[in-house]
Every structure is written in C-alpha cells, then in structure tokens.
Amino acid sequence: MDIGLSPNIERSSVSEVEHAVASLSDGERIALTKIARLYARKTPYDKGDLLQETFARVLSGWRAWTKGTDPVLFLGGVIRSIAWEWKNEGPLHATASTDLKMEERNANAVLDAAKIVALFEDDPVARNMVTAMMGGARGEELQAISGLGKVAYESKRTKIRRRIENFFDAEP
Amino acid sequence: MRSREESSLKTDALRYLADALSEDIAATPEAKILAEERDDSAQRPPLTLAFEELLADAKALARKRGSPRYLAGGHTKRGHGNTAGDLVAEVPENFSDSQAPLAEFDDFVGRNAVVGSGPEQAADSGASWARQTIPAFLGRLMARLHTRTALSAIATLLLVAILAPALYERFAEHPGGFSPSPETPLAHREELPAPDLTSLPPQPRTAPSQRPANVESVPQLPRVSTLPAMPPDLRLRQPQNSLGTSGTPSAAPRAQQVPDSAQSQLPASASSPGAMQPVDPAVRRIGSFLNSYDGGDCFLIVPLKIAEGDTRMEVYGGSRAPFAALDAEFTRENGFRAGMSRYQVTDAQCGAVNFVRRLRNQSGIARRLDIRPETLASGRLSGTGGFSSENLELLLVGADGSVEKLRSLLRPSGQTAQPQLLMAIVSDLPIEALNPAVLDKADTLFSVIFAETQQVSNMVNASVKYFKSD
Numbered sequence: 001m002d003i004g005l006s007p008n009i010e011r012s013s014v015s016e017v018e019h020a021v022a023s024l025s026d027g028e029r030i031a032l033t034k035i036a037r038l039y040a041r042k043t044p045y046d047k048g049d050l051l052q053e054t055f056a057r058v059l060s061g062w063r064a065w066t067k068g069t070d071p072v073l074f075l076g077g078v079i080r081s082i083a084w085e086w087k088n089e090g091p092l093h094a095t096a097s098t099d100l101k102m103e104e105r106n107a108n109a110v111l112d113a114a115k116i117v118a119l120f121e122d123d124p125v126a127r128n129m130v131t132a133m134m135g136g137a138r139g140e141e142l143q144a145i146s147g148l149g150k151v152a153y154e155s156k157r158t159k160i161r162r163r164i165e166n167f168f169d170a171e172p
Numbered sequence: 173m174r175s176r177e178e179s180s181l182k183t184d185a186l187r188y189l190a191d192a193l194s195e196d197i198a199a200t201p202e203a204k205i206l207a208e209e210r211d212d213s214a215q216r217p218p219l220t221l222a223f224e225e226l227l228a229d230a231k232a233l234a235r236k237r238g239s240p241r242y243l244a245g246g247h248t249k250r251g252h253g254n255t256a257g258d259l260v261a262e263v264p265e266n267f268s269d270s271q272a273p274l275a276e277f278d279d280f281v282g283r284n285a286v287v288g289s290g291p292e293q294a295a296d297s298g299a300s301w302a303r304q305t306i307p308a309f310l311g312r313l314m315a316r317l318h319t320r321t322a323l324s325a326i327a328t329l330l331l332v333a334i335l336a337p338a339l340y341e342r343f344a345e346h347p348g349g350f351s352p353s354p355e356t357p358l359a360h361r362e363e364l365p366a367p368d369l370t371s372l373p374p375q376p377r378t379a380p381s382q383r384p385a386n387v388e389s390v391p392q393l394p395r396v397s398t399l400p401a402m403p404p405d406l407r408l409r410q411p412q413n414s415l416g417t418s419g420t421p422s423a424a425p426r427a428q429q430v431p432d433s434a435q436s437q438l439p440a441s442a443s444s445p446g447a448m449q450p451v452d453p454a455v456r457r458i459g460s461f462l463n464s465y466d467g468g469d470c471f472l473i474v475p476l477k478i479a480e481g482d483t484r485m486e487v488y489g490g491s492r493a494p495f496a497a498l499d500a501e502f503t504r505e506n507g508f509r510a511g512m513s514r515y516q517v518t519d520a521q522c523g524a525v526n527f528v529r530r531l532r533n534q535s536g537i538a539r540r541l542d543i544r545p546e547t548l549a550s551g552r553l554s555g556t557g558g559f560s561s562e563n564l565e566l567l568l569v570g571a572d573g574s575v576e577k578l579r580s581l582l583r584p585s586g587q588t589a590q591p592q593l594l595m596a597i598v599s600d601l602p603i604e605a606l607n608p609a610v611l612d613k614a615d616t617l618f619s620v621i622f623a624e625t626q627q628v629s630n631m632v633n634a635s636v637k638y639f640k641s642d
Binding site: 034048054055057076112113135158169 | 185186187188189190191192193194195196197198200202203205206208209212215216219220222223226227229230231233234235237
C-alpha cells in the first residue's frame with residue numbers, strides 16, 4: 001500500500017510526518033506493532049526491525065505520506081512492502097549459507113502455516129476461512145466461502161485474528 | 173525436501189494471511205485494540221514496550237540517511253553492523269545524555285574516560301557532571317567533525333575551551349567539596365592509571381540507544397560528604413553501607429548495591445580506591461536489562477541490589493500491568509525472579525515518576541533516597557540521601573498530584589492510606605519553578621522544572637520514594 005509519488009497527491013511535509021509519527025496513539029502503536037509482528041514472521045528479522053525501518057523510511061521522506069491517510073493503513077502498507085523486500089533479500093545475495101537459511105526460513109513458514117490452520121481444528125468454518133485467507137481470498141469472496149451472514153462473519157474474523165494473535169504471543 | 177517453488181508458495185500463504193489480518197487490525201476500533209492489549213499484556217510484555225526507543229532510533233537513522241543513494245545501498249537492522257565511525261556519527265543531539273557519546277568517544281580515541289555514575293559519585297554530582305560532560309563535549313566535537321559540520325564543531329570546541337577551565341574553577345570553589353584536593357575525586361582521578369580493559373569481558377558493540385547507560389567499570393573513588401543543611405524536622409543521615417566507599421562493608425560476592433537509577437554503577441567495591449574490578453557478566457547482563465527496559469509512561473525502576481539470583485528493585489507504575497510485564501520479562505531474560513517492591517501511583521502522580529525517569533535518561537546520575545517508614549508516624553522523617561548541593565528541595569506529591577515543599581511536614585493528613593511520593597531534587601542552581609509558595613500540580617510542575625533546568629543548563633538530579641500516610 002505504498003503511496004506513489006504522483007504530483008497530484010498532496011504529500012505531508014517532513015515536519016507533518018514527524019508530528020504524525022510522534023502523535024500516534026497507544027492504540028495505533030499497538031496496531032502497528034501487531035501488523036509488524038505478522039509480517040516479521042516471514043523475514044529473518046523481528047517486528048522491532050520492521051517498525052524501525054518503516055519509521056526511518058517515512059521520516060527520511062522515502063515514503064510519501066498522503067495527507068489525510070490513516071496512519072495505521074499507511075504505515076501498515078510500508079511495513080508490508082519492507083517485509084516483502086526483506087523476504088527476498090536472501091536470494092539476491094545468494095551464498096550457500098544464505099540459501100540454507102532461506103530454506104530453513106521457508107520450512108519454518110510452512111510449519112507456521114500448518115500450526116495456524118491446526119488452531120482451528122475445533123471450528124471448521126474458521127478453518128475454511130483461514131485456509132481461504134492463505135490462498136488470498138478477501139472480502140465478499142471470503143464471506144461467501146464462510147457461508148456466514150455479515151455480523152457472524154465479522155465476529156468470526158475477529159475470533160480468527162485473536163486466536164492467531166494469542167498463538168503468536170505464545171510462540172513469539 | 174520441498175522444492176524452493178513449493179516452499180515459496182507456502183510462505184506466500186503466510187503473507188496472504190498477514191495481509192488479511194492486518195486489514196482486520198487496521199479496521200478494529202482503537203478502544204477494542206486497547207482492551208485486547210490490556211488482556212493480553214497480563215500474560216506477556218506490552219507490545220509497545222520499546223516503542224519510544226524504536227522511534228528515536230528510527231529518527232537517528234533517518235537523519236543519518238538523508239539521501240536516496242544511501243538508501244539504495246540497503247537498510248540497516250537494529251544493532252547490526254555498526255562500526256566505530258557509524259556510532260560516533262550517531263551521537264545524540266542532547267549534550268546531557270552523556271553516556272553514549274562518552275562511550276563512543278572512548279572507542280574512537282581510546283581515552284580512559286569515566287562514564288556514568290559510580291557510588292563514589294553519589295556525593296559528587298557536579299564533579300561527575302564535569303567529568304562526563306567535558307569529554308562528552310569533545311565526543312560531540314568529534315562526531316560533528318565526523319559528520320562534517322565543521323562550523324558547529326569549531327563552535328563546540330570554543331565552548332569547551334571557554335567552559336572547561338571555568339567548570340573546574342567553579343568546582344574548586346564549591347563549598348560542597350568539589351575542590352581538587354588530594355582526597356577529592358577530581359584530584360584522585362588524575363592519578364589513576366588507565367584500567368586494564370583486557371581484564372574485562374568483551375563488550376558487544378551495539379547502537380548507543382541499545383547500550384545500557386553504564387555498565388562499564390569505573391575507578392572507585394572516595395566519597396565526599398556534602399549534605400546540605402536540613403530543615404529542622406527532617407534528618408537525612410549519611411549512607412551507612414554504600415558500596416564504593418572506603419570503610420564500608422563488602423558486598424556479598426557478585427552482589428551490587430546500586431544507587432537509584434537503572435544506570436548501574438558496576439562494579440562497586442570496598443577495596444582500595446581506584447582499584448579496577450572486572451564486572452561480573454551476570455551483573456552486567458542484569459544491569460543492562462534493567463537499563464534498557466522500557467515500561468512505558470509512568471514507569472520507573474529503582475534497582476536496589478543486582479546479583480545473580482538475588483536482584484531487588486523498587487518499581488513505580490501507574491497501573492499493575494507493567495509490573496507483571498517486567499516481572500515476566502525479567503524472569504524470561506534472566507532465569508530467575510527479581511524481588512520487586514511494586515508501588516502503584518495515581519495518575520496525578522505520574523508527572524513526578526516521569527520526571528525522575530527523564531532525569532535518569534538525561535543525566536545518567538541519580539541518587540537513592542531511603543526513608544525509614546517507621547519514622548513517619550512520629551511526624552519526623554529520617555532517611556538517607558547522597559545529595560550534594562546547596563539547592564536541595566524536598567517535595568511531597570500527594571495522591572491528587574498536589575505538590576508541597578517539605579518543611580515541617582508529614583503530619584497525619586486525616587486521609588486513609590493515601591499514596592504519597594517524597595521527591596528530593598538537587599540542583600546546581602535554584603529552581604525558579606519551585607519559588608512560589610503554592611506549587612502547581614505534579615503533571616504541570618515537573619514538566620516546567622524539567623524545561624527550566626534544560627533551558628538554563630542547570631544540573632539537576634532527583635529521587636523519589638513511595639510511602640503511604642495514614
């Protein structure tokens with residue numbers, strides 16, 4: 001969700017960005033940390049690394065922050081793209097050692113994915129939804145897969161998120 | 173073994189899941205996020221534990237980068253790959269945050285500078301300020317030269333040249349015992365040989381923000397007693413068993429009594445002044461943990477003793493959750509539980525707690541204030557403080573945040589078990605914000621004091637003690 005550098009988009013100035021970052025509420029900080037924790041699981045680095053890199057890029061003006069954009073949405077997007085960069089970092093500097101580490105990391109990711117699916121053994125609907133999420137399903141498609149009404153669907157998504165977060169708490 | 177393509181596909185499954193969940197997180201109302209975190213952080217450290225530190229690091233990194241060409245070279249992970257040059261370039265802007273620049277300066281020029289505050293410095297805040305600040309100026313100068321801001325470097329050099337003699341002269345005149353007589357720390361330090369650094373365990377090179385404020389060995393110097401005159405109803409006695417002072421009982425092996433502040437003065441020793449003691453790695457590790465632990469707003473750790481298996485501390489916080497988080501994190505990191513006296517202050521008192529914490533971060537020097545609770549009932553206060561200045565103020569911060577100067581205080585308030593904070597603030601210059609007869613509430617007053625002391629470069633130090641008045 002990186003904001004492009006289109007001249008038609010009104011970008012926040014550096015001081016505005018600094019102010020916005022410094023003014024992040026506790027809830028926003030928690031949300032960003034949770035997002036960083038999610039994406040860090042597929043990189044060799046931790047959530048702190050991801051967050052620091054995110055803020056560094058934003059504060060140095062490398063990521064343009066469109067005025068009015070929600071901070072969690074914007075910074076979450078930056079986190080996501082950095083995580084993607086870092087995931088691909090290994091093969092770019094391929095050595096026997098990094099290659100092995102990459103394999104190990106991927107194996108761990110597969111293991112993680114399996115563990116996450118297993119969390120919902122007791123709830124077939126949630127399990128289907130998680131599997132669909134892992135396949136890239138979103139929005140209406142995901143709701144259709146779940147077979148739930150809007151309220152029940154939202155409630156189930158919250159349940160899924162909380163259970164996965166608790167899993168991450170237990171296995172940081 | 174799976175092929176790389178297959179593994180990659182599975183890894184992408186996690187990415188898709190992360191995408192979906194992050195959308196959910198972003199869409200979750202803040203109140204709900206906060207409520208969830210309150211529940212979860214009872215079982216684990218708060219997620220935003222080190223957020224401020226992380227932001228500060230990011231700012232430094234952003235300043236350092238500045239150009240796209242630098243970024244194109246890759247990112248920098250926390251704590252990895254710093255060279256001495258990098259570290260020097262990261263010297264913070266704040267002069268008074270002397271710990272990091274000094275350490276970097278040592279690294280850079282190989283000087284045996286004293287960093288941080290040792291027990292011997294408890295009675296010598298002005299001198300230690302000079303010892304820390306002057307090299308810090310120089311460290312900053314080197315940093316500025318390194319970052320090619322030559323003009324600023326020259327200005328800093330001029331400042332050092334002007335201030336250094338004046339500072340030493342001032343300490344020589346100071347009635348509190350800063351004069352460099354043969355028995356005083358300043359003179360003694362001049363005679364000290366360079367410590368044998370090879371006897372110390374190797375130090376990992378970390379970024380300044382991640383480095384414990386002070387876990388270096390420092391030469392042990394004699395303590396100078398310079399207690400100011402006390403109000404008639406207040407009696408502060410000299411420390412009976414402070415470490416690092418000659419004639420005090422030896423600490424148990426591997427145990428360190430530390431002054432107020434997580435900036436551990438390690439190691440302390442009852443041996444001859446100036447002796448260089450290797451630091452116990454366990455003590456170093458624990459001290460480092462306490463130094464770097466960030467419990468968030470309204471949170472303060474006051475280490476009392478640091479030893480493997482026997483660490484004790486006072487912890488001040490605005491709620492119970494951070495206590496549990498520290499307990500869990502400490503146990504996880506160090507393999508044993510620390511003895512914690514947990515003092516929950518009211519929201520209105522948080523200004524006082526934050527003030528002491530900010531000073532700790534600013535100056536690297538802090539004192540422990542010991543009050544004997546049994547003396548409170550008598551309406552007379554007895555305690556221990558290692559303060560040395562003409563300007564000592566004792567303040568009582570009530571549960572409602574009201575702040576009173578301690579004169580003939582500690583009379584029963586008539587209220588039931590109200591949490592009180594006793595603050596001792598010592599400064600080189602009088603603090604104007606404390607002049608009015610009626611003081612502001614804690615949340616305002618301590619911010620004003622902090623700003624004032626920063627503005628006029630008034631060396632200030634503070635300690636806090638919790639008690640309940642019946």
